[in-house]
Amino acid sequence: xxxxxxxxxxxxxxxxxxxxxxxxxxxxxxxxxxxxxxxxxxxxxxxxxxxxxxxxxxxxxxxxxxxxxxxxxxxxxxxxxxxxxxxxxxxxxxxxxxxxxxxxxxxxxxxxxxxxxxxxxxxxxxxxxxxxxxxxxxxxxxxxxxxxxxxxxxxxxxxxxxxxxxxxxxxxxxxxxxxxxxxxxxxxxxxxxxxxxxxxxxxxxxxxxxxxxxxxxxxxxxxxxxxxxxxxxxxxxxxxxxxxxxxxxxxxxxxxxxxxxxxxxxxxxxxxxxxxx
Numbered sequence: 001x002x003x004x005x006x007x008x009x010x011x012x013x014x015x016x017x018x019x020x021x022x023x024x025x026x027x028x029x030x031x032x033x034x035x036x037x038x039x040x041x042x043x044x045x046x047x048x049x050x051x052x053x054x055x056x057x058x059x060x061x062x063x064x065x066x067x068x069x070x071x072x073x074x075x076x077x078x079x080x081x082x083x084x085x086x087x088x089x090x091x092x093x094x095x096x097x098x099x100x101x102x103x104x105x106x107x108x109x110x111x112x113x114x115x116x117x118x119x120x121x122x123x124x125x126x127x128x129x130x131x132x133x134x135x136x137x138x139x140x141x142x143x144x145x146x147x148x149x150x151x152x153x154x155x156x157x158x159x160x161x162x163x164x165x166x167x168x169x170x171x172x173x174x175x176x177x178x179x180x181x182x183x184x185x186x187x188x189x190x191x192x193x194x195x196x197x198x199x200x201x202x203x204x205x206x207x208x209x210x211x212x213x214x215x216x217x218x219x220x221x222x223x224x225x226x227x228x229x230x231x232x233x234x235x236x237x238x239x240x241x242x243x244x245x246x247x248x249x250x251x252x253x254x255x256x257x258x259x260x261x262x263x264x265x266x267x268x269x270x271x272x273x274x275x276x277x
Contacts, residue, residue, distance in 0.1 A: 025254060
């Protein structure tokens with residue numbers, strides 16, 4: 001399938017052949033794997049969002065529940081309580097697109113009413129049977145991430161594609177338009193270290209599916225495994241994955257450290273654009 005030339009998120013049009021865009025991570029949780037507790041008050045969250053925008057973030061991705069390994073699931077009500085005041089505060093100050101990182105339809109519904117423009121579902125519509133209806137109801141963009149309950153693949157590459165196609169079928173059945181969809185390979189979710197590295201080296205295989213690609217690898221354990229570094233010392237490894245993402249044609253890159261990643265991405269793009277003198 002041929003990919004669309006652009007995707008509309010909120011009131012912004014993102015051309016898909018010009019550059020890679022930065023999604024800045026804003027976790028309003030007490031327990032996220034790398035920044036838990038830092039931005040779980042509205043003023044701190046707003047300040048951080050505005051700082052990321054000033055540093056070059058094109059989208060702000062808000063998460064109210066940590067999805068780190070062995071995370072503790074919270075109620076919909078608690079998640080809504082965490083995210084809605086932050087969405088509203090950001091929306092009063094800027095029209096930069098807001099993504100809501102949730103797999104719960106009720107949370108997504110309330111978030112969209114508060115001003116979110118993209119639903120970033122780590123279960124790719126396969127956890128909550130009502131999620132696709134919410135995407136369609138609000139006519140927002142959707143990021144479908146690859147995930148499964150266990151690392152139980154028969155053939156990793158084949159099963160990976162089957163899983164994503166299953167999510168895409170749910171979207172199609174709900175009437176979600178192709179031009180609203182982004183795919184995320186799900187680095188760090190239900191994958192071995194070797195599987196994560198394989199996907200990072202073969203991100204371009206997702207182009208055959210005809211959708212823009214989002215890479216979320218910032219500070220993740222695959223980097224810690226390779227470099228033998230703690231979460232707070234994975235910036236260089238993250239920058240390497242962002243450079244790879246640009247070289248493999250990813251349109252969106254989800255990161256914690258916006259300024260550094262923007263610089264690495266723009267430098268990579270400048271090199272790739274210069275083919276003749």
